[in-house]
Amino acid sequence: MTTPIRKLLIANRGEIAVRIIRACRDMGIKSVAVYSDADAAAFHVRLADEVYNIGPAPSNQSYLVHDRIIDAAKRSGTQAIHPGYGFLAENAAFAKRCEDEGLIFIGPKSKTIALLGDKLAARATALKAGLPLIPGSDIDSANLVSALKTAKSIGFPVLVKAAAGGGGKGMRVVTSEELFEESLKSAANEAKSAFGDSRVYLEKYLPKPRHIEMQILCDQHGNCLYLGERECSIQRRHQKVIEESPSPLVTPEFRARMGKAAVDIARGSGYVGAGTVEFLVDEDKSFYFLEVNTRLQVEHPVTEMVTGIDLVKEQIAIAEGKKLSLAQSDIQIRGHAIECRIYAEDPDNGFMPSTGTLKSYVIPAGPGIRVDSGVVVGSEIPIYYDPMIAKLIAWGKDRVEATSRMKRALEEYHVSGVESTIGFHRVIMDNEKFVAGELSTRFLEEEYPENVYRLLTDELRERAALAVAIDKYSRERKITAGQSGNHGDAAARSNWKLTYRRAGLRQFGGSR
Amino acid sequence: MARYQVTVDGKEFDITLEYRSEQFVASVNGRNYTVTQTPLSEGRSLLLIDNESLEVDVHSHNGSGERHVFMAGIEILTTIEDYAVAQMRKAAGISHVTMDDVLKAPMPGLVLDIKVHQGDKVTKGQPLVVVEAMKMENIIKAKQAGAVKAIRVQAGASVEKGDILLEFEK
Numbered sequence: 001m002t003t004p005i006r007k008l009l010i011a012n013r014g015e016i017a018v019r020i021i022r023a024c025r026d027m028g029i030k031s032v033a034v035y036s037d038a039d040a041a042a043f044h045v046r047l048a049d050e051v052y053n054i055g056p057a058p059s060n061q062s063y064l065v066h067d068r069i070i071d072a073a074k075r076s077g078t079q080a081i082h083p084g085y086g087f088l089a090e091n092a093a094f095a096k097r098c099e100d101e102g103l104i105f106i107g108p109k110s111k112t113i114a115l116l117g118d119k120l121a122a123r124a125t126a127l128k129a130g131l132p133l134i135p136g137s138d139i140d141s142a143n144l145v146s147a148l149k150t151a152k153s154i155g156f157p158v159l160v161k162a163a164a165g166g167g168g169k170g171m172r173v174v175t176s177e178e179l180f181e182e183s184l185k186s187a188a189n190e191a192k193s194a195f196g197d198s199r200v201y202l203e204k205y206l207p208k209p210r211h212i213e214m215q216i217l218c219d220q221h222g223n224c225l226y227l228g229e230r231e232c233s234i235q236r237r238h239q240k241v242i243e244e245s246p247s248p249l250v251t252p253e254f255r256a257r258m259g260k261a262a263v264d265i266a267r268g269s270g271y272v273g274a275g276t277v278e279f280l281v282d283e284d285k286s287f288y289f290l291e292v293n294t295r296l297q298v299e300h301p302v303t304e305m306v307t308g309i310d311l312v313k314e315q316i317a318i319a320e321g322k323k324l325s326l327a328q329s330d331i332q333i334r335g336h337a338i339e340c341r342i343y344a345e346d347p348d349n350g351f352m353p354s355t356g357t358l359k360s361y362v363i364p365a366g367p368g369i370r371v372d373s374g375v376v377v378g379s380e381i382p383i384y385y386d387p388m389i390a391k392l393i394a395w396g397k398d399r400v401e402a403t404s405r406m407k408r409a410l411e412e413y414h415v416s417g418v419e420s421t422i423g424f425h426r427v428i429m430d431n432e433k434f435v436a437g438e439l440s441t442r443f444l445e446e447e448y449p450e451n452v453y454r455l456l457t458d459e460l461r462e463r464a465a466l467a468v469a470i471d472k473y474s475r476e477r478k479i480t481a482g483q484s485g486n487h488g489d490a491a492a493r494s495n496w497k498l499t500y501r502r503a504g505l506r507q508f509g510g511s512r
Numbered sequence: 513m514a515r516y517q518v519t520v521d522g523k524e525f526d527i528t529l530e531y532r533s534e535q536f537v538a539s540v541n542g543r544n545y546t547v548t549q550t551p552l553s554e555g556r557s558l559l560l561i562d563n564e565s566l567e568v569d570v571h572s573h574n575g576s577g578e579r580h581v582f583m584a585g586i587e588i589l590t591t592i593e594d595y596a597v598a599q600m601r602k603a604a605g606i607s608h609v610t611m612d613d614v615l616k617a618p619m620p621g622l623v624l625d626i627k628v629h630q631g632d633k634v635t636k637g638q639p640l641v642v643v644e645a646m647k648m649e650n651i652i653k654a655k656q657a658g659a660v661k662a663i664r665v666q667a668g669a670s671v672e673k674g675d676i677l678l679e680f681e682k
Contacts, residue, residue, distance in 0.1 A: 416569035422585030
């Protein structure tokens with residue numbers, strides 16, 4: 001039985017809210033946006049059909065408050081809620097609440113989210129489904145003697161991870177036995193304060209892994225597909241900054257094996273909807289299960305570009321109860337796509353967030369370019385949320401063409417008023433190892449150990465100096481197009497100004 | 513004619529400009545360029561430097577000589593002075609019209625740690641203060657070498673954007 005969705009609420013903000021509103025438009029579905037006080041004039045609010053204020057700027061008083069979202073859904077008469085990514089996307093309690101209220105949550109069932117959100121339970125599910133796991137073990141952090149014994153049997157260096165973890169919180173690399181006790185305690189404490197759950201476990205530390213993940217789509221009728229991989233090895237602070245599909249490492253045979261593993265865990269967990277099974281790939285090309293993200297990923301556009309499948313539309317169709325219209329053999333990878341995340345951050349200052357107003361904002365276009373942007377000129381970049389402002393995606397017939405299009409688009413992209421990572425991406429696109437496809441999650445720390453990306457060249461310094469001098473001269477002497485000046489002002493009689501006025505008249509006269 | 517001194521990332525540029533028949537004739541550290549400027553919007557213009565096209569934003573900061581230039585995907589901090597003023601300043605032994613004689617909080621947040629003490633000599637890139645904002649720890653580093661004259665905040669304090677964290681020796 002299918003339930004057509006006619007109205008859908010997006011429980012998110014920024015570029016992903018815009019992305020989902022666009023899918024709604026494509027499908028003829030009315031879109032409902034929610035917004036905090038800081039987002040009253042945000043781009044997603046401007047685009048949506050209906051909008052509801054859900055409270056003050058801090059997300060724990062607005063975008064994260066279940067009651068406020070549910071209330072907006074009820075008031076607007078929506079049938080479904082799309083959580084996007086982040087905020088409530090992997091919150092099992094919120095998904096359960098939607099189920100109880102008779103609202104369609106666009107994502108897997110709440111019990112699947114709960115199962116896969118617990119890393120230990122996810123590992124057990126993966127093991128049962130026959131997936132390769134990184135050698136590791138459940139431990140009792142209170143029992144140091146037995147925990148140390150387990151660590152030694154795995155062998156140092158070992159990774160301590162939080163069972164409820166994510167984003168690198170509650171995670172420690174322990175290089176030797178002497179450091180084990182201290183690291184274990186601090187990881188457990190951090191996990192306790194971040195997630196309210198101090199359980200930790202151990203994993204063998206892989207020195208130079210690649211992060212490769214598999215996109216899956218499963219309907220409510222037991223059909224499950226994999227849509228190829230994405231490589232997301234270039235990360236800072238355990239957060240992805242550049243992603244691509246296909247991975248330069250992955251062969252069709254490798255893809256089929258990894259895809260089968262992803263489908264196996266999806267079936268083993270009763271998965272419904274779009275999801276991502278993350279793997280780490282060792283230097284000997286062995287892959288190991290990492291975790292399942294039970295939501296749409298930030299980097300989903302690269303998969304869309306190479307498969308031609310609109311993942312948000314598929315999510316909605318699945319939630320309506322429709323059967324997948326594709327078979328595995330219909331999924332073809334065509335060409336290559338790369339995504340650069342554009343953050344309002346200063347790359348040469350430890351990627352520190354930069355807040356302010358976008359004074360100018362020109363997004364690139366042209367063959368093979370897609371920009372999923374959450375902002376427009378004049379947008380405020382508030383301090384309260386993730387500082388990602390847009391995603392720039394380039395498609396080409398192969399990796400070389402995709403990279404050259406990305407470089408072209410990065411040159412066209414113009415942002416002022418806040419710092420951005422555009423210059424950083426330009427440097428990476430020219431990096432020899434990147435060009436060669438030699439990636440690992442340690443890429444940035446190995447290639448740029450000082451965290452300095454040398455964005456400034458001598459030529460740029462000179463150009464900047466000249467631009468500043470001309471700006472000052474023009475302002476002080478009022479050289480501004482169309483400026484009429486002040487009659488009777490002594491300066492207005494100066495030769496340069498008269499000359500300029502004549503020039504201006506000629507300009508305006510000639511433009512018609 | 514005007515003569516300026518512009519400092520970009522520690523490098524000084526001696527620039528003379530003359531506006532003649534709708535064009536700037538510029539000399540930058542002795543290299544000559546012809547430049548036309550077309551304003552696009554507030555602070556933003558199109559420069560044709562010897563016919564090479566460059567879109568650039570220049571934003572001034574609290575009325576000082578500080579200018580933020582946005583081009584080629586990055587923000588570049590600069591200072592500009594009249595050349596004569598810069599010469600007098602140098603003759604008087606004042607090192608620079610510093611934009612960095614104080615360290616300001618670049619964002620609102622919580623001060624987690626102060627990595628330096630009063631009197632410390634710091635080098636460019638050295639971590640100074642750790643501020644938590646946007647749920648992330650942000651390490652604020654020295655933009656240039658200097659000595660810490662005073663520490664104006666304590667760990668645990670909440671700061672607003674622009675609050676002074678440290679003072680440096682001039």
